[in-house]
Amino acid sequence: MQRKKPLYRKVNTRTHGVRHGDGGEWRKSRNTKVVKQDLSYNGPMHSHHRHGLDYTPLFRFLLSRVGDDWDKTYSEAVARIDRSDPIFWLGARSKEERKPYVRLGESAYYNGLYIDENKRLALVDPTLTIDDMRPTCGCCSHTFNGERFTQPYDETFGGIR
Structure with missing residues (x-):
């Protein structure tokens, strides 16, 4: 039995100019005297970010279903x-989450x-x-369900819908 393709793809994260929220300005101030004296800075730095995955195939799969x-x-x-979280980026779990x-x-x-x-x-x-x-x-090139917007940008309107 042949295994189906995954519903995500890996993105090139080593290309020049690709930014992934690497700490930015914090790296320039983390060892200053003010930061060392303030205990509120002694927290986790959230090093377990999951960079380099694109879930566009998952979103198209869900829309096709x-x-x-x-x-x-x-x-x-x-x-x-690889994990179930991205399913609920599109799918609302409760009535209040519907957009x-x-x-x-x-x-x-x-x-x-x-x-x-009806569980559909x-x-x-x-x-x-x-x-x-x-x-x-x-x-930017804005897309809706993978297709480029047909309306042009209008400064007076300034937004979606």
Whole structure:
């Protein structure tokens, strides 16, 4: 039996100019007298960040399964990713978490998902289309479900929907 491809991919993290939140300005001030005297700085530095993984294939997989049984979709997705957290970046666990669209990264937007009363994967706002979305800045290529926005950036509007 052939194993299915994972629903994430590794991103090149060694390319020149790729930034991954490496501490920034903290590295210049961490050994100053003020910091050494203030005990509030004596905490963890959160060194276990997971850099270099792109979950775009997972998001496309989930969007392609709208209307399908949630239990089957979830079990297949979990088997093909390294951890289950990214599933719930799009999928709302409760009614309060539901959003019509979800922003992931700097300029990538996806439909918000939830599990309906019949245990089926559903869109939070099925009427939302790419034509409803507007870029928040003029310098980036904004995408909605993997497609570029059709609306141009407008300074007077200044935002999404």
